[in-house]
Amino acid sequence: AGARLLRDEPMSKRTTWRVGGPVDVWVEPADEEDLARVVRECREARVPVLVVGRGSNLLVTDSGFRGVVVALHGExxxxxxxxxxxxxxxxxxxxxxxxxxxxxxxxxxxxxxxxxxxxxxxxxxxxxxxxxxxxxxxxxxxxxxxxxxxxxxxxxxxxxxxxxxxxxxxxxxxxxxxxxxxxxxxxxxxxxxxxxxxxxxATQPAAPSAGCVFKNPAGVSAGRLLDELGCKGWREGGARVSEVHANFIVTEPGATAADVLRLIRRLQEHVKRERGLTLEPEVRI
Ligand code: EPU
Incomplete structure (x- = not known):
């Protein structure tokens, strides 16, 4: 029907972190019937489907996504x-x-x-x-x-x-x-x-980010914790822990998903070592 379809669409254009490689097929179904058709066809062909919203809580790797990304963006x-x-x-x-x-x-x-x-x-x-x-x-x-x-x-x-x-x-x-x-x-x-x-x-950065990266462990703000542990300003390539809020990783033009991932791992290891706590990402990776 009226689905909009793009091939090899760079996910860096479709996520607020502005990183991520291409998806094989990007689909914007026109309506529910159209969406059901996409879902059934992918299921039959065993093609992985990822449904995304505005991409504000999503990290796509630099190699992209082999499959179909569905976005419900039409009017x-x-x-x-x-x-x-x-x-x-x-x-x-x-x-x-x-x-x-x-x-x-x-x-x-x-x-x-x-x-x-x-x-x-x-x-x-x-x-x-x-x-x-x-x-x-x-x-x-x-x-x-x-x-x-x-x-x-x-x-x-x-x-x-x-x-x-x-x-x-x-x-x-x-x-x-x-x-x-x-x-x-x-x-x-x-x-x-x-x-x-x-x-x-006043409390959150305006630069490209995915909002808070980690869930708050019970009773603690992950941002406050990372701040206390001196992580503000930590950098991997074009990805940096925000100076405004330590649970935000902001990216610069040219940043890669690998930069962001390295920084996430580094922060997790640091908090584990210093406080014995496991920070669980809230962003979808
Ligand atoms: N704080 C610091 N340093 C920092 C960050 C925070 O000292 O770098 C302190 C603040 O001063 C404050 C306390 O930590 O006293 C809590 O900070 P904040 O109010 O920013 O709340 P948060 O627990 O860090 C949560 C949500 C945010 C949401 C804010 C405001 C999570 C993981 N985060 O953050 O959600 O916007 O409350 O309501 O639950 C998101 O989910 O993406 C997100 C941004």
């Missing part, structure tokens, strides 16, 4: 519709847009989505969060596609989730979600969003 996937105190969002909708629509509709509780640099689909898969809140706290229903191409809607509370992951979406594709808001004044909502945005600009 149909980006819809955000208000229905009373609910928002029905497509997987391709940007969280910033969702937060804006919620504000305009006078729906509070979704302000924390404002600064998360991703799409609804990716945020569901990884149970993204900010400002002490996470996506599944506001999810009422998830629309998803199973590995066989069939579509269903599931209550959010029925999907197993944890900090920075929705394991219930493993091997499945999030197609969209119904989010819950609470009536509030637009001024109040706007003020909260502005406060979050101010905090983010």
């Amino acid at each position: 149909g996937w980006q819809r955000v519709e208000v229905d009373g105190t609910r928002l029905r969002c497509g997987a391709g909708a940007r969280l910033k847009v969702v937060a804006g629509v919620a504000r305009d509709a006078g729906l509070g509780g979704l302000e924390f989505l404002e600064g998360i640099p991703g799409s609804v689909g990716g945020a569901l898969r990884m149970n993204a969060g900010a400002m002490g809140r996470c996506v599944f706290e506001v999810v009422e229903r998830v629309r998803l596609m199973d590995g066989d191409g069939s579509v269903k809607e599931v209550e959010g509370s029925r999907l197993p989730v944890r900090y920075r992951s929705c394991d219930g979406l493993e091997g499945r594709i999030a197609l969209g979600a119904v989010l819950r808001g609470e009536p509030a004044s637009r001024e109040e909502i706007q003020a909260r969003m502005q406060e979050y945005s101010r905090r983010r600009w």
Whole structure:
């Protein structure tokens, strides 16, 4: 049908870290039917499929990905519709847009989505969060596609989730979600969003990154820990531990995925040696 298809697409163009080699085939299915066809064809041909959102939490190696990368980027996937105190969002909708629509509709509780640099689909898969809140706290229903191409809607509370992951979406594709808001004044909502945005600009770097690299170990900020251990400014090639927030690795033009990976390993080894802690990446590698 109307799928957009690109061959040998460099993933460096498709991830916020701006690194990563080519994928054999990049596909943007037009709609659910189109997506189901891609999923079934790949399954039959035993071609690996990777579904990506905005690539803001993803490290692709320099050799790229042998298979098909599916992105739900078309207009149909980006819809955000208000229905009373609910928002029905497509997987391709940007969280910033969702937060804006919620504000305009006078729906509070979704302000924390404002600064998360991703799409609804990716945020569901990884149970993204900010400002002490996470996506599944506001999810009422998830629309998803199973590995066989069939579509269903599931209550959010029925999907197993944890900090920075929705394991219930493993091997499945999030197609969209119904989010819950609470009536509030637009001024109040706007003020909260502005406060979050101010905090983010003050504490997080603007250079290309994938947000936080590691999950916070129980009770500790990985960023604070790496900062205390003197890791700010550590460098491997074009990848560097941010001076602004030590749980961010920022890249310069010309950086490679290998640079980023070497730096990740170095940080993990250092923290293991110094504190006996295992830092687990939150980015998908
Ligand atoms: N801190 C330092 N040095 C640093 C970084 C942080 O001393 O280099 C201190 C801060 O001053 C603060 C404390 O550590 O006292 C916590 O820092 P922050 O508020 O930045 O929170 P975080 O635990 O480091 C978490 C999320 C972020 C989210 C922020 C703000 C994780 C792994 N990280 O970071 O999420 O934006 O809270 O809500 O859960 C992401 O997931 O990609 C991400 C950026």
